[in-house]
Structure formats: structure tokens, C-alpha cells
Amino acid sequence: MKFELTYKVHGNLKIDQPLKIKKHPYDIMLFENEGKFYISISKRIDLNSNCIPIFEISNKNKEIKLPTKECYEEMEEIINHIESFGALDNKLEYIDKLNVVMKWIPENENDHFSPLNQIERKIIEKQDLDKLSENWLWGTIVHKNQLSELFIPFSFFRDGKLLFNSMRYQSSFCTFYMMLEYFFNENSWGIKNDAHKRDKCLNISLTKCLDDLKLFPQHFEWLNEEIIKRKKNYNEDGLLFILNMFRNELSHAVKKDKNRNPFNEHKYFSLAFITMMVCLSVSIKKRLLPFVHPDNIDSFLEK
Numbered sequence: 246m247k248f249e250l251t252y253k254v255h256g257n258l259k260i261d262q263p264l265k266i267k268k269h270p271y272d273i274m275l276f277e278n279e280g281k282f283y284i285s286i287s288k289r290i291d292l293n294s295n296c297i298p299i300f301e302i303s304n305k306n307k308e309i310k311l312p313t314k315e316c317y318e319e320m321e322e323i324i325n326h327i328e329s330f331g332a333l334d335n336k337l338e339y340i341d342k343l344n345v346v347m348k349w350i351p352e353n354e355n356d357h358f359s360p361l362n363q364i365e366r367k368i369i370e371k372q373d374l375d376k377l378s379e380n381w382l383w384g385t386i387v388h389k390n391q392l393s394e395l396f397i398p399f400s401f402f403r404d405g406k407l408l409f410n411s412m413r414y415q416s417s418f419c420t421f422y423m424m425l426e427y428f429f430n431e432n433s434w435g436i437k438n439d440a441h442k443r444d445k446c447l448n449i450s451l452t453k454c455l456d457d458l459k460l461f462p463q464h465f466e467w468l469n470e471e472i473i474k475r476k477k478n479y480n481e482d483g484l485l486f487i488l489n490m491f492r493n494e495l496s497h498a499v500k501k502d503k504n505r506n507p508f509n510e511h512k513y514f515s516l517a518f519i520t521m522m523v524c525l526s527v528s529i530k531k532r533l534l535p536f537v538h539p540d541n542i543d544s545f546l547e548k
Contacts, residue, residue, distance in 0.1 A: 249287035450526035467515035
């Protein structure tokens with residue numbers, strides 16, 4: 246039986262016929278179908294392979310467990326290699342690794358030991374529509390002068406969300422961080438680790454994130470692991486320190502195990518999500534602040 250992954254290829258490309266190569270233990274093919282380009286990589290597997298889905302029944306519930314990423318990690322590394330050099334040498338833009346078709350292909354009539362023949366991992370791009378109102382448009386325009394230059398840092402939030410939704414979590418985090426840096430830089434690069442002690446808006450936003458994060462077990466667990474690893478506490482000091490350390494690490498490409506790597510986006514999902522939470526809280530405060538009476542600013546920020 247063969248285990249095969251197929252990805253869509255984007256770019257200004259042209260091929261006269263399917264391109265097929267063998268590099269043990271893999272077969273790789275770049276082909277065109279109805280005007281679109283695809284690349285597949287396959288390898289032969291046996292009954293003991295961890296690339297075979299597992300059919301389980303527990304408490305009368307039937308479930309098929311798909312192979313973990315580790316089983317086809319080397320296959321994706323080859324696709325990553327082709328993607329990078331294709332962009333350098335040709336007009337290949339990118340290979341869509343978020344959407345993939347997995348196939349288990351029998352090579353003879355006795356070769357049917359997978360509970361699945363094919364499954365497609367597809368990212369659903371359709372989202373719920375957000376209805377705009379005339380009141381929103383009027384309020385946004387009529388208060389333009391009061392809101393001054395907020396459209397600049399809020400554009401970082403917009404870009405950060407777009408990157409987050411496209412699963413480019415490292416770039417998403419760095420863009421969210423720039424929004425925070427815009428507000429809390431204290432005339433220096435970055436944000437000082439104790440800046441929240443001098444800025445109530447930053448402090449309350451960090452506090453709110455720490456409280457709300459408990460509703461999201463995956464991200465809560467990730468932050469706790471990072472805090473323990475870096476010998477900090479689950480508080481405002483610890484959270485801001487974590488954000489600053491990742492900002493320093495992901496602004497460079499010196500150490501591949503710690504710095505930015507476009508093929509390790511999944512590792513930074515929680516980091517981007519948590520930073521987005523902080524930014525959202527900051528944006529609410531900063532947007533309303535121009536309409537708060539000076540005597541009430543401290544009490545407003547502490548809410």
C-alpha cells in the first residue's frame with residue numbers, strides 16, 4: 246500500500262507533462278489538473294506503519310484516528326524544500342500545506358489494510374458575516390478628530406488578525422506586538438518589562454488576559470508551560486516578560502530551534518492568540534479614552 250499526500254501549488258507556472266521523480270523511499274509528482282497545479286509525494290507502507298489510520302470503538306463510540314504529523318514530517322520537509330527553491334528559481338509562489346489530501350492506495354487486491362481510502366483536510370474560509378450599520382459608519386466618521394492617529398496602531402491589529410486567520414502565527418504575533426509597542430514604547434525600542442507598572446491601560450489589559458485565558462485550556466496550558474520554563478510567575482510581570490522574549494527571538498533567524506522558521510507556524514498558535522487578546526483589550530480602552538473626562542481616567546482604566 247502507498248501513503249500519499251497531495252497539495253495545491255500556486256504560481257505562474259507551466260509544464261508540458263507531469264513531472265515525476267523517485268528518491269527512495271518517495272515518489273514525487275508535479276502535475277496539472279483543470280488548469281490548477283498540484284504536487285504529490287508518496288511512500289510505500291506496511292501493516293506496521295504509523296501512517297495507517299486506526300479504527301477504534303470505545304463506549305459504543307466509533308472513531309478513526311488519523312496519523313500524527315510526525316509520521317509524515319519528512320514528507321512535508323521535502324515539500325517545504327521544493328517550495329523554497331521553486332520560489333527562488335521559478336515563479337512558484339507557495340504550496341498550500343494547510344489543505345491536503347491524504348490517500349491510502351492499495352497496490353493489489355490484498356492490500357486493503359487501511360480503514361480509509363482518502364480524506365481531505367480543508368480549512369473552511371467562509372465566516373459569519375458581520376452586519377454594518379449606518380450608525381456605526383456615522384459614529385466612526387464623526388469622531389475622527391477625537392480618535393486622532395489611532396487608525397495607525399489599529400491597522401497593526403487588522404494586519405495581525407489577517408495573518409492569524411491565515412495561520413501565519415509568527416508574523417501575526419510580531420504585528421500584534423507592534424500595536425502594543427506603539428502605545429507602550431516609552432521612547433525606546435520594544436516594551437520594558439516593567440512598563441505595566443507605569444501604565445494602567447497595559448496593566449489592566451494584561452490582567453484581563455490572564456483571567457480570561459482560563460476559559461481557553463489549550464492556551465492557558467501553553468502559557469503556564471512557558472512561564473515555568475522561563476522561571477516566571479502567572480502574573481502581569483510573567484506575561485509581559487514572555488511577550489518580550491518571544492519578540493526578541495522571533496525578530497531574528499540566528500538559532501533555528503528558537504528563532505523564526507516559516508515551517509514551524511503551529512508552535513506559535515497560542516502565542517499569537519494570547520497577544521491578540523491583550524491587543525483587543527488595549528484597543529477598547531484606547532478607543533474610549535478620548536471620551537472620558539480627565540478626572541475619571543484612572544477609574545476608567547482600572548475597570
